[in-house]
Amino acid sequence: MKFVSYATGDQYAVGLMTRDGQSLQTVRGTESDKPDGMLRLIDRWEELRPEPSMLRGHTLSLEDVRLLAPIPRPPRNVFCVGKNYTEHAKEFSGSGYDTTGSPDDQPKRPIFFTKAPSSVLAPGGLIESHAAITEEIDYEAELGAIIGRRGRTIPRGQALDYVWGYTILNDVTARDLQRAHEQWFLGKSLDTFCPMGPWAVTADEIDVGELDITCSINGEVRQSSNTSALIFDVPTIIETLSAGITLEPGDIIATGTPEGVGIGFNPPRFLRTGDEIVINISGLGTLQNTMA
Numbered sequence: 001m002k003f004v005s006y007a008t009g010d011q012y013a014v015g016l017m018t019r020d021g022q023s024l025q026t027v028r029g030t031e032s033d034k035p036d037g038m039l040r041l042i043d044r045w046e047e048l049r050p051e052p053s054m055l056r057g058h059t060l061s062l063e064d065v066r067l068l069a070p071i072p073r074p075p076r077n078v079f080c081v082g083k084n085y086t087e088h089a090k091e092f093s094g095s096g097y098d099t100t101g102s103p104d105d106q107p108k109r110p111i112f113f114t115k116a117p118s119s120v121l122a123p124g125g126l127i128e129s130h131a132a133i134t135e136e137i138d139y140e141a142e143l144g145a146i147i148g149r150r151g152r153t154i155p156r157g158q159a160l161d162y163v164w165g166y167t168i169l170n171d172v173t174a175r176d177l178q179r180a181h182e183q184w185f186l187g188k189s190l191d192t193f194c195p196m197g198p199w200a201v202t203a204d205e206i207d208v209g210e211l212d213i214t215c216s217i218n219g220e221v222r223q224s225s226n227t228s229a230l231i232f233d234v235p236t237i238i239e240t241l242s243a244g245i246t247l248e249p250g251d252i253i254a255t256g257t258p259e260g261v262g263i264g265f266n267p268p269r270f271l272r273t274g275d276e277i278v279i280n281i282s283g284l285g286t287l288q289n290t291m292a
């Protein structure tokens with residue numbers, strides 16, 4: 001099932017996409033004056049899943065709603081993995097922007113950082129230029145996993161049982177802030193730097209180990225890979241994170257970006273006003289955003 005978060009006027013709700021992709025059915029019980037319906041749906045999922053007909057309310061055309069990110073305000077920071085595709089790890093290490101100090105271009109263990117919840121942006125939304133503090137904004141197409149069950153010390157063999165669904169993320173990054181401040185949080189957490197969507201697809205519909213992932217800028221394909229090329233796969237990421245951190249329903253994990261980001265080119269190709277960024281992942285739809 002494909003779920004969207006949407007707004008009509010100042011009311012929010014979750015919708016279940018119809019098969020033709022043109023309309024949605026309001027999910028009963030998710031209407032609110034706060035955009036937290038998807039989190040409540042995930043919390044109640046085990047109870048609701050056996051009876052999906054209970055979910056379905058009235059039908060709306062996609063044209064009559066404003067789509068939001070599937071989880072517009074995550075309950076805490078988005079967990080992210082850095083340098084998680086072999087060729088991207090090489091291009092980043094060779095770019096002069098990697099200040100992690102590692103002599104190796106291939107990480108031996110997953111590298112984690114986070115993005116602030118306030119960075120989340122809707123599909124179709126404008127990515128702010130933050131021109132007063134950065135001139136080097138880059139894109140990173142990523143698979144996002146959404147946690148559905150609370151858990152700690154989750155073994156990799158059971159890890160996928162803890163995933164509720166998947167979505168597309170753009171881990172937008174201010175490279176000059178990343179380099180100057182010698183960390184990843186600041187340059188990745190600016191407002192609007194986490195476009196997400198267009199919907200969340202439940203895990204039963206997705207073979208997470210074999211998903212094509214592409215990113216185009218103004219129609220030119222820059223990134224083209226497959227999640228089979230991840231250095232640390234989703235179960236390994238969950239096992240590692242949960243070893244000492246309790247994962248909660250609604251937590252989001254951005255799994256890393258493949259090669260072809262702006263700093264992979266010489267000279268680097270940063271985003272400019274009006275650039276259209278289009279990310280596709282098999283089965284997860286298309287996430288489109290524009291640079292303000």
Ligand code: MG
Nearest residue numbers: 140171256257
């Ligand atoms: Mg990234």
